Amino acid sequence: MSRFSDKSNSSVPVNALLPYHAAANSITTTLYEARGDALASTPQFTELVRCQALLLDSILLERPHEKSKKSKERGALVRTWRSSRKLGPLLQNVLQSLLKTKDVQAVRSMALLGNVIGVAMRMKVKSNAQGIGAAIVEDNKDAILAFYVENILSSKIAVPSHSIVSHLSFKADARPLLTTSSPASYP
């Protein structure tokens, strides 16, 4: 049975999620600093990416009754960007781990995926560091396009509004790159 459902627990206040989100990002960067690229091949890495995706998705869920939610959302996004930048070349593995998700789990990975792509597109390219920056998106463009087509455009379940925003952000960030090299394949 899947651990995920299309009905997320939006009754959990953002304040209760933020400590876990901060911990997930902190643990990921700490383990990366300690273990280096070897972290990507451990089962802990997959679990950390899954936790980050679930927490960011839950934080961005609609909560009409929560005031001052926007600043907390912004804080969580800033932490996600900083943490993603620290991962450097490992962003490729984060991206690939997210692209392997299916069905509801894929929809809940969308928020993190959009942000990881955004960070990758803005990451400075170093001539001696292969796979940094836009090259990460370029290397995975077919899988990214297939993922968005399958899980957003052709989704059989209701896609939450914040996932749509992530999709639009993805289009703004990655479309120029993707359309330059494969104009016919972008929906």
Added chain:
Amino acid sequence: MSDRLSTLKVAPPLDKTPALVGALLAVLPRITDRQTREPVLDVLAALVKRDEGLAEKQDLGNKLVKWLTSEVDKITAPSKS
């Protein structure tokens, strides 16, 4: 609490580390203030880094991931209503 943690100058002995980590993890989810939370995360990160460099690891990093996974599955589980 943040003042006390940020002025922690002496590394805790190895045999006390699991208890310290357990105490920090017990209190972490209740800290809603970011400025208070950061020193707790910094101490946890420092303990994990020290452990990763030891010959006889206490596996703190993997234990933290296990704790996080279990908590996240609980808190983000589908609502029953």
